[in-house]
Structure formats: structure tokens, C-alpha cells
Amino acid sequence: MKLTSSSAARRKKVVVVGAGIGGLTAAVALHRSGHEVLVFERARQLGEVGAGLQLGPNAVRIVEALGLGQELHRLTAEPTERVSLKWDTGELRVREPYKGVMRQRFGAPYLMAHRADLHHLLMRQLPDGCIHTGAECVEVVASPGSASARFADGSAVEADVVVGADGIHSMVRNSLFDPVRPRFTQQICWRVVLPMDAIRRAPALPVPLTGMEYTGWLGPTGHVLFYPLRGGELLNIFAGRVSSDWVGESWTVDSSVPEMLQAYAGWNDGMLEVLSQATNAYCWGIHDRDPLASWTKGRVTLLGDAAHPMMPTLAQGAAISMEDGACLARHLAAHDVDTALSLYESERRPRASRVQLQARQQFLNNQMTPPPPPLPTDWIYGHDAVSGTDFKATA
Numbered sequence: 001m002k003l004t005s006s007s008a009a010r011r012k013k014v015v016v017v018g019a020g021i022g023g024l025t026a027a028v029a030l031h032r033s034g035h036e037v038l039v040f041e042r043a044r045q046l047g048e049v050g051a052g053l054q055l056g057p058n059a060v061r062i063v064e065a066l067g068l069g070q071e072l073h074r075l076t077a078e079p080t081e082r083v084s085l086k087w088d089t090g091e092l093r094v095r096e097p098y099k100g101v102m103r104q105r106f107g108a109p110y111l112m113a114h115r116a117d118l119h120h121l122l123m124r125q126l127p128d129g130c131i132h133t134g135a136e137c138v139e140v141v142a143s144p145g146s147a148s149a150r151f152a153d154g155s156a157v158e159a160d161v162v163v164g165a166d167g168i169h170s171m172v173r174n175s176l177f178d179p180v181r182p183r184f185t186q187q188i189c190w191r192v193v194l195p196m197d198a199i200r201r202a203p204a205l206p207v208p209l210t211g212m213e214y215t216g217w218l219g220p221t222g223h224v225l226f227y228p229l230r231g232g233e234l235l236n237i238f239a240g241r242v243s244s245d246w247v248g249e250s251w252t253v254d255s256s257v258p259e260m261l262q263a264y265a266g267w268n269d270g271m272l273e274v275l276s277q278a279t280n281a282y283c284w285g286i287h288d289r290d291p292l293a294s295w296t297k298g299r300v301t302l303l304g305d306a307a308h309p310m311m312p313t314l315a316q317g318a319a320i321s322m323e324d325g326a327c328l329a330r331h332l333a334a335h336d337v338d339t340a341l342s343l344y345e346s347e348r349r350p351r352a353s354r355v356q357l358q359a360r361q362q363f364l365n366n367q368m369t370p371p372p373p374p375l376p377t378d379w380i381y382g383h384d385a386v387s388g389t390d391f392k393a394t395a
């Protein structure tokens with residue numbers, strides 16, 4: 001299935017504010033649909049920071065629909081199985097096959113990507129002159145028949161649609177609706193990337209691991225995830241910790257490996273041995289927002305974290321943002337602008353809000369002793385935002 005434009009739909013000019021994963025997915029899908037797309041990014045240099053990114057089948061399906069499946073598979077790693085271990089003893093809790101099985105069940109695999117690799121893949125699909133960096137949007141104006149964005153240097157651009165894909169601190173969102181501070185979720189985290197040899201240098205692991213698994217330790221004060229990147233060249237670690245304290249406005253602060261290890265004192269020795277191989281550590285405070293009652297005003301709408309920032313508990317933040325982009329492109333290819341934006345919001349807002357709230361609930365469930373079974377995710381993984389339908393596996 002390809003994203004194409006209806007012959008009955010007029011070519012539209014779309015301005016996307018923000019060049020993250022969600023904004024670029026929207027831009028690529030819109031460009032492939034035949035629209036004129038301009039992307040404005042506040043940063044002076046493009047480059048996604050961060051580390052590992054989980055791409056559920058619902059996200060992979062979108063990249064494949066854009067004709068980028070082969071390149072994505074070359075850049076990513078497909079975990080062989082999901083392995084859940086007890087946080088203290090490291091004993092096996094659950095082992096569930098992933099490789100091959102996820103495509104059979106949901107129509108696409110579950111892949112692990114380095115965020116920068118996916119970001120660069122999407123950027124390469126856009127024509128020269130499409131992306132403008134160092135462009136800080138300071139105001140959007142929603143008009144009945146058009147929309148405009150104004151930037152800090154005094155320049156402005158008018159378009160048929162302005163899309164706010166500028167993250168949880170979205171200026172576009174604040175221009176449309178009353179500003180509300182993001183909510184600290186009582187979770188902090190460390191992100192670490194190590195050579196895959198780190199697994200083999202940890203003989204204390206009670207369950208032998210190759211590093212190609214999607215492995216998680218779940219405890220009452222947090223959870224730690226290991227998964228492969230770049231075909232198994234790298235090991236990504238997400239270390240989440242329950243915490244009631246977060247100091248200052250910055251979401252990222254300098255930390256240290258000893259501080260990170262202290263946060264998991266008493267956890268499995270093998271896991272700690274892998275973590276101890278890190279050479280530096282930064283700590284993030286995890287924030288989200290309550291679901292919005294509306295995403296759109298006039299010809300301006302929201303996408304991704306600007307509309308629905310969520311906790312990482314379901315690993316769906318990027319995927320749902322990518323779904324937004326595919327859905328928006330589909331409706332703009334088939335309808336006039338006002339109809340398209342109405343259909344986009346009515347389709348996306350209930351689903352994104354449900355994922356937001358389930359991510360919160362899963363975080364609370366993870367702290368129970370013993371934790372209950374994970375909340376169902378089949379309804380998330382099986383959705384096809386390119387067509388607006390759900391994948392049906394055949395016997």
C-alpha cells in the first residue's frame with residue numbers, strides 16, 4: 001500500500017513546525033501525496049538526540065508504506081523474543097517469541113532503531129529547500145481559509161495548513177489553547193548505549209542472553225530494558241526509576257554512572273554489571289499532559305507530542321506521532337482542507353488519548369507487587385494508520 005494523492009484533491013501548501021520523527025513522517029507522507037511541504041525547525045542543526053527507539057508494527061507499517069521498508073530493516077534490529085526477568089534474582093518470568101511472529105500477527109515486525117538513524121532516513125526523502133533550520137516559530141494565526149506562521153527573525157509564511165509538530169513544549173499548542181505546564185510523571189530515566197559485547201562481559205546474568213532479545217527487569221521502583229540496535233552492533237539500555245523529585249526546569253541533567261547504579265541498589269547483579277560498563281550518564285525527567293479536548297483551530301492543527309505527549313511505558317510516543325502524520329496525509333490527499341482536518345482529529349484524538357492514558361496506567365501497574373499482566377496492546381500494534389483500518393491476520 002502506498003500513500004498517494006486523489007486526483008480530485010487540490011495540491012495544498014502545508015507548513016510543518018518541528019522536524020522531529022512525527023513532523024518528518026508527516027512531511028514525507030504529504031510530499032509523496034503531491035503537496036508542497038515546508039518544514040521549520042527551531043534548532044540550527046538537524047539531528048535527533050537520544051538513543052534507542054522501539055518501533056511497534058503500527059509504526060513499521062507506515063515506513064513500509066512509504067517505500068522505505070528495505071532501508072529501515074538495514075538500519076534496525078528485530079528482537080528474537082521478549083524476555084521478562086525478576087528484578088532482583090534475574091529469574092525468568094516470561095519468554096515470548098517476537099521475530100517473525102509479530103509480522104504474522106500484525107502485518108509488520110517489531111523493530112528497534114537508533115533514533116538518529118530513523119531521523120536521517122526520513123530527512124533524506126525530502127527535497128532540497130524543504131527544511132528550514134534556525135527558524136523559531138513565535139506565533140501562528142488560524143484563519144478560516146488559510147493559516148500563517150511567524151518566526152523570531154520577523155519572517156512569516158502563509159499556507160493552506162499549519163501543523164504544530166513542535167513537541168511537548170509546543171508554541172503552536174500554546175498559541176491555540178490556554179498554556180498548561182506539563183505534568184511530572186514521577187518517573188526519571190537514564191539512557192545508555194553500549195557495544196553489544198557488554199552482554200558477553202556480564203557472566204553473572206542468570207538467564208543467558210545474546211543481546212538480540214528485548215529484555216526487561218521489572219521491579220517495584222522502576223524498570224530496566226535492554227534491546228539491540230543496528231543489527232545487533234549496539235545494546236540500548238533504558239533505565240526508568242520511580243521518583244517524586246525532579247529539580248529545576250531542565251528535563252535533562254548531568255548524572256553519573258555511580259548515581260545511576262545507586263538507583264538500582266539491590267537489583268540483579270548481572271544487570272548492574274552491564275550498567276556499570278557505561279562511561280557517562282544523563283538523567284531525564286519524564287513528563288506528559290492530559291488528553292486535549294481539541295487539536296484543531298481553523299487551519300492549524302497539532303501532531304505528535306504537541307498534541308499527546310505520553311509516558312514511555314508502552315514505547316508508543318514516536319509510533320503514535322508517525323500514525324498522526326500518515327493519517328493527516330491520507331485525509332489531505334482525499335478531501336478539502338476543512339473536511340480533512342475534521343476527519344483527522346476525529347480519527348486520531350480518541351486513539352491517541354487512549355494510548356496516553358493506558359501508558360499512565362501501565363506505569364502504575366508496574367509498581368504493584370506482584371505486577372499484574374501487561375495491559376493489552378494488540379489493538380495498538382494492529383492498527384494501520386495508512387488505511388485507517390486494523391490489520392486482520394489470515395489463517
